[in-house]
Amino acid sequence: MQGKIIPDIVERMNIASVTVGDTILTAAKKMADAHIAALIIVDADGMLIGIITERDLTQKVLAAGKNGNTTIVGDIMTANPDTLAPDDSARDALELMQTRGYRHLPVAEDGKCVSIVSIRDLYASVKEALEKDIEETQAFVFGDRYGA
Amino acid sequence: MQGKIIPDIVERMNIASVTVGDTILTAAKKMADAHIAALIIVDADGMLIGIITERDLTQKVLAAGKNGNTTIVGDIMTANPDTLAPDDSARDALELMQTRGYRHLPVAEDGKCVSIVSIRDLYASVKEALEKDIEETQAFVFGDRYGA
Numbered sequence: 001m002q003g004k005i006i007p008d009i010v011e012r013m014n015i016a017s018v019t020v021g022d023t024i025l026t027a028a029k030k031m032a033d034a035h036i037a038a039l040i041i042v043d044a045d046g047m048l049i050g051i052i053t054e055r056d057l058t059q060k061v062l063a064a065g066k067n068g069n070t071t072i073v074g075d076i077m078t079a080n081p082d083t084l085a086p087d088d089s090a091r092d093a094l095e096l097m098q099t100r101g102y103r104h105l106p107v108a109e110d111g112k113c114v115s116i117v118s119i120r121d122l123y124a125s126v127k128e129a130l131e132k133d134i135e136e137t138q139a140f141v142f143g144d145r146y147g148a
Numbered sequence: 149m150q151g152k153i154i155p156d157i158v159e160r161m162n163i164a165s166v167t168v169g170d171t172i173l174t175a176a177k178k179m180a181d182a183h184i185a186a187l188i189i190v191d192a193d194g195m196l197i198g199i200i201t202e203r204d205l206t207q208k209v210l211a212a213g214k215n216g217n218t219t220i221v222g223d224i225m226t227a228n229p230d231t232l233a234p235d236d237s238a239r240d241a242l243e244l245m246q247t248r249g250y251r252h253l254p255v256a257e258d259g260k261c262v263s264i265v266s267i268r269d270l271y272a273s274v275k276e277a278l279e280k281d282i283e284e285t286q287a288f289v290f291g292d293r294y295g296a
Contacts, residue, residue, distance in 0.1 A: 024210055025210065025211070025213050028206050028207070028210035028211035029211045031206055031207075031211070032206060032207040032211035037202075037203070054185075054202040054203060054205070054206045055185070055202060057202070057205065057206050057210055058176050058179055058180060058202045058205050058206075059176070059179075059180040061210065061216070062172055062173065062176035062205055062209065062210070062216040063173070063176035063177045063179070063180040065173050065216070065217055067215065068209070068210040068213070068216070069213055119268065120267065120268070120271065123268065123271030123272070123274075123275065124271070126271075126275050127271060127274050127275060127278065130275065130278035130279060130281075130282060131278060133278075133282050134278060134281050134282055134285065137282065137285045137286065138285065
């Protein structure tokens with residue numbers, strides 16, 4: 001698992017975003033429309049300043065009895081989130097997520113979010129890489145023996 | 149990855165549950181307290197009749213502009229969900245989840261939920277199994293050569 005976050009795990013993409021003053025209703029609609037579990041928050045210059053996830057919506061809005069139509073993103077977002085760099089290794093990213101319990105991490109470059117990685121993306125990639133390792137090792141073993 | 153859902157991937161456990169008449173507020177609190185992303189719905193006899201996830205809360209409550217304090221679980225749950233059996237293979241379960249886009253599946257026995265499996269549990273298990281395969285194969289290869 002020697003890959004880098006970009007381009008081995010994810011590609012650069014436009015990540016759906018909201019601003020601190022948007023309502024939870026707006027944020028939830030964007031997440032539902034895009035079938036995504038996390039949304040980034042950007043300032044007026046497009047700089048990454050926060051993240052919200054489905055878990056935040058469950059815990060900080062619904063479980064708190066708040067009204068999603070009037071509560072704003074700035075009230076519940078995680079400000080200044082940890083980020084990955086495009087060149088970070090997939091292995092380090094997986095360890096960071098496992099250690100801290102994250103399920104999503106934004107990939108930032110010069111303060112802007114250029115992609116987002118989920119722990120599932122990483123697991124899927126680990127699985128693929130390991131399967132390939134096994135295939136290659138087995139091809140080596142059996143190729144060696146059958147050809148002898 | 150020859151494991152069975154129980155006991156190789158998860159153990160039997162008491163899964164947090166709600167009933168159809170409970171509010172989303174109650175359900176979200178249970179999910180928040182237990183740090184879980186899915187909750188099962190049981191009838192008066194404790195039989196599994198539905199499931200709700202953080203995604204349902206985002207999409208069917210918040211994105212729909214509904215009030216979580218008055219909306220009830222029965223209005224948004226997925227009724228009669230697909231389930232796994234304890235003896236199902238981890239590989240089949242992962243394929244089912246990848247094919248249908250599920251992130252959680254209840255494990256049912258005689259109509260009752262005896263555990264719940266997340267796609268992350270499965271990925272983590274696949275990763276472990278594949279790593280073990282690689283170690284064993286490499287031990288075989290190098291053991292063979294170094295001993296020759």
